[in-house]
Amino acid sequence: MHDITIVSIIFTAALALICLFLILTPFFKWQPLFSYKVNHPNLVSTKESLLTTLNELEFEFKMDKISPTDYKILKKQYETEVANIMKEEEQLTHVRADKDLMAEVEREIEEQMKMYKHKKGEGK
Template sequence: MFTGISLFIILAIVAYLVILPLVRRDSRYDLMLPDPMLSDPDISDSVLSDPVLPEENPGDTWDDKQGDTPKGDLENIKEAIFTTINEIEFDYAMKKLSDDDYHVLKEQYKQKALELLHREDESELETEALPLTALTTAEADIEEEIERELQALRQSRSATEKS
């Protein structure tokens, strides 16, 4: 029916079209780790047969999105990073990761966590600075109002003293 070469070509095409997109590594997939609790065969079959991949947009990576994420998204990303670090520690303790893989992954996620914490500190400083600026403007307006009231009182006193 099929010769060895034609069977090899068919398997290569299937691997290229089906398997390769599922295992392709990109920064968009860094936080997507398999769930160890996924043991139900029905769920596993549906996940494997109906993969949902993000839209293809090369500029849409995790690093590009960080600059304009709201605080809630930053919290979700921070939670995902720290959860991933904990899972790496757990897998290493259970001897599921080699020493080299453990150190590479831990350093990678440690750098992401540091960047995120630094960005969070910067955003907190910016939000603290905004009320101070608004307060300074409000204080200046109040000072001007007080000066106008005092000027009006002085003018009314001087008018009363002259009469």
């Protein structure tokens, strides 16, 4: 009878430790593959609002609420602003990534784009 209580205590303690581990694991930061830190959060919100505006602009153009010339002018203006913000973000951002992995990802993207262009050309 004494052996059963020791085994049950050990089993209960192990079960409690496993539960504790599973509950606390999400609160710890693991080393990510990419670390991305923007020093100016205003840039992110501004970029998001500009991209939203671009989507709304395209929707209004498709609904014939904006003339084609106005659409082209506004689209070019917003795209230029987004590009400037992205350049500024790139300068302010600290990115640490595995260079070999990034090169492999870029190579795979280029291969997929070539396949897509090839398939698109065959479909015509």
